[in-house]
Amino acid sequence: MILTVVSIAKFFLGRGDELNLKGLSSDLRKQVKKLRQDGDLVGAAELLFESEQYEAAAALFTEVKMPARAAESQELAGNAAQAIALYKTTGNRVQAGELYAKMGQYEAAALEMVQAGAEKRSAEFFALAGQHRRAAEIFEELGDLQRAAKSYQDAGDLAQQMAMFCRIFEDEYQVAMGELKVIESGRALAKQAATYYLSEGEEFDRGVELLAKAGFNMEAAKAYEDAGQFSKAAEIYEQARMYDEAAQMYEDMNMPQRAATCHAEAAMVEGDLEQAAGLLASAGEYSRAAELFMDLRQPGKAASIFLRAKQFDKAAALFEKIGDFAKAGKAFEASKDYARAADLFAKISDTAGELRASAGMEDFYRVGRILVSLGRLDEAIEALSRVDPADPRHREALELRGDILWKKKSHEAAYNAYMAAYGDANPNASNIQLLYKAGRCKQSDGDQEAALNILEKVVVVDANFRDIQQRLSKAKSDVQFKQVGSAILKRPTSRVSSPRMAAVAVARPKSEEIPAASNQLVSTLTQSERRYEILEEIARGGMGVVYRARDVLLSRIVAFKILSQQLRDNAHAREYFMREARAAAKLNHTNIVQIYDVGIQDGEYYIAMEFIDGRTLKQYVTRQGPFPEKLVRYVLTHSCKGLQYAHDRGVVHRDIKSGNIMLANENKALKIMDFGLAKVVSETQQDHTRAIGTPFYMSPEQILGNELDQRSDIYSLGVMLFEMSTGTVPFFKGDLAYHHVHTAPPSPRSLNPSVSEEMERIIFKALQKKPADRFASCNEIVEFMKGNNG
Structure with missing residues (x-):
């Protein structure tokens, strides 16, 4: 085609004055000739174009390599084929396509539009060419769903047409935010599609759901009814x-x-x-x-x-509001709000209810008082013996227990209770009644010397206290008579060595008959039946007491941890203790304290483990403040090694903190302690609805009660790094749980400028709130340090 155009150009331009310029005026011919002679072929071509001599103009435009103008000239000259060829050479495929369309060559036109990226026009031309499916697919891609539906219909693809109807409805539904009244046309299409789906067995549910969504609830329900799906039909009616x-x-x-x-x-x-x-x-x-x-x-x-x-709290509040205190009390009791239940039962003199509620909240002092009022003295003594020494009413409980024992004529036991209540205090107006009662017990037992010693302390504070003068006079008289050798009044006694020791003996409930100090524990053990010999107490905490002990069987020194009474008395805790301890015992790594043995000795649950002669990181930080960064890196590296070993075996520590990591005195070997045991305390304290403790080191997910993995330990490790680097934890006052979940930690370098930027980056990454934003593993931390050092 290009050769044809060139030939035309040669025909018009090759013979000088013999140009075929018929129809031009003589003036125009002269102008063209002049422009050519002057070498202005473009001007000559433009003059010919303006004079509507398009073929001649096209030839000149081709000569001067202006194909776009040549194409335009050929198009106006009616030479469509030549124009198309020229448009293609210029890349103007849209115009080429339009010319093909004018020629009725719609498929060629569509292909040109595809090449040009004019998708809408290509679809229109494909439709005109009878290629309806291809047109439909392009319209669908363009989002012109109405025209896509029409083309699918023309292609005979009813299923795709209905799919387009569904999409049209869904789009309108979203825009209208479910307001069906404003999308009537879309609803009509949806109904048409639903009718089609209902006729297709495999698409039945889709059709009914579409009817319901489009607001044709009656039709949808009827369809389910006709299909025997009555439950679904009822649900449609209900939703409508x-x-x-x-x-x-x-x-x-x-x-x-x-x-x-x-x-x-x-x-x-x-x-x-x-x-x-x-x-x-x-x-x-x-x-x-x-x-x-x-x-x-x-x-x-x-x-x-x-x-x-079973919304007992709401029921209780309403019953209380209308004055039905009996029902309110029972409802509060059912909701485990025993305090309010007990108060309401007391208000209506329901002693049995008050007793039951008081026992429910483990208010043993109140239980004891109620039992006394009911005359159930032995039960009262048992209840009062269970009052926690931390309870502010503990002294009153001891005194009341003494009063009961006095009534039962158990004078020695009553004396011990009174003196336990008195403790180490100096005599004053608030406690002389205890001394008076203790002295009275000694008098009743015939121990007038002890009585005199006690009663004289009462007189110093109040010389007229009750019948103190008569009792004092009697005691003095009896002592004097004894001193002159009267054998008649002399009687043996079985007193404890001191009032204070008596207090210790009485104050502990029967369930707690485990002496606290190591020498007491040793004194109660019979060495012939046990493997571990207790040497000295070295620590105590939430889990229990830790002793330095000797393994008699293997002749080695061990750390011997005994489960605390709170955990020992909880069956769930004991089960956890044994399971977690056995799991931890399988960890054998140089940076983890080795657990040797787990079991029961003398009724006590214990763990025997590697004894480390050293200090915890907490002790070092407390004594000397921030660590040199070289030591921080040492601790971090070896902590990561131990933790990675545990994590690889599916064990998460849950309680990484400076108090659980030791450095040996001899070689500074690092040891991680108490693997898995934090969960024992946590589970038990949750059973008792008590707080686990101040969460200085707890990860956000641990505070929120979410699932934990190794990244929780990494967060706690980050807190410990912060502490070693600055001398303090990132959050130490206010609502610590809130801060760990929401507040960004302060910059370690702002507290200790000697902290390197690299260490600060490690700390910040470990302390990210979201686990996914932290280091994925302890190995990653070590690699990060190596990379920055390299």
Whole structure:
């Protein structure tokens, strides 16, 4: 085609004055000739173009290599084929395509539009060319779903046409935010598509769901009914708030509770809230029923319904509000709010209820007082012996126990209780009644010397206290008589060596008969039956007491940890203790304290482990402040090695902190302690609804109760790094749990400028709130340090 154009150009331009310029005026011919002679071929071509001599103009434009103008000239000259060829050489495929279309060559036109990226025009031309599927696919890609549907229809693909109808409806539904009234056209398309799907067995559910979504609920439910799917039909009626129809269907299916719920909904629509509340209650929807009765200002009925719903706290509050303290007390008791229950039972003199609630909240002092009032003195003594020494009423409990023992004429035991209550205090107006009662016990036992010694302390504070003068006079008289050798009044006694020792002996509940100090423990052991000989106490904490002990069997020194009474008395904790300790015992690594043995000795649960003669990192930080960075790196490297070993075996420590990592005195070997045991304390304390402790080192996910993995240990390790680098933990006051979850830690370098930027980066990355943003493993931390050092 290009050769043809060139030939034309040669024909017009090759013979000088013999140009075929018929139809031009003589002036125009002269102008063209002049321009050519002057070498202005472009000007000559433009002059010919303006004179509508398009073929001649095209030849000149081709000569001067202006193909775009040549193409335009050929098009105007009616030479479509030549124009198309020229448009292609210029890359103007859109115009080439349009010319093909004018020639009726729609497929060629469409292909040119594809090349040009004019997708919409290509689809239109494919449609004109009868290639409807290809047109439909392009329209679909362009999002022109209406035209895509039409093309799929023309292609005979009904399924794809319906799919387009569905998409049109879904798009309109989203834009209208579910407001069906404004998308009637889309609904009509959806219904048409649904009808098609219903006719196709495999697409039945899709069709019904589409009907329901488009608001054709009756049709959707009827379709399910016709298909025998009555439950789904009822649900459609219910969702469409066609409650009567739904209720009837549920009744037909023998589902009275669901039917009652629908009747209740219908009653609410009609404004009959009382009937609705009753129906909801009969349907088992107690919470909704109770709320309706609350709206109706019928708190008594609401309370009864809350009770049936097992929402005991709400029921209790309402019963209390209307003055039904008996039911309120029982409801509070059921909700485990024993304190309020006990107070309400006391208010109505329900002693049995008050006793039960007091026992529920483990208020043993209150239990003891109630049992005394009921005359159940032996039970009262047992209850009072269980009052925690930390309880501010512990002294009163000891005194009351002494009073009971006095009544039972157990004078020696009463004396011990009174002196335990007195303790190491100096005599004063608030405690001389204890001395008076203790002296009275000694007098009743015939120990007048001890009585005189005690009663004289009372007189110093109050010379007129009760019958102190008479008792003092009697004691003095008896002592004087004894001193002159009267054998009649002399009687043996079995006193303890001192009042203070008596207090120690009495104050401990029977369940706690494990001496606290190591010398006491040794004194109670019979060496012939046990493997471990206790040498000295070295530490105590939430888990229990740690002793330095000798393994008699293997003749080696071990650290011997005995489970605390709180954990020992909890079966769940004991089970966890044994399982976690055995799992930890499988960890054999130079940076982890080796567990040698786990078991029971003399009724005590114990762990025997490697004894480390050294100090914890916490002790070092407390004594000397921030560590040199070389030591920080040493601790970090070896901590990571030990933790990585454990993590590789599926063991997460859960309680990494400076107090759980030791450095040996001799070679500074690093040892991680207490693997897995933090979970024992946590589980037990959760059972007792007590806080685990101040969470200086806890990860956000640990505070929130989420699932833990090795990255929780990495967060705690980050806290420990911060502490070693700065001398303090990142958060040490205020709401620590909130800070760990939400507050960014301060810059370690702002607290200690000698901290390197690299170490600060390690700390910050380890302390990220989201586990995914931290180091993925301890190995990654070590590699990070190596990379920065390299």
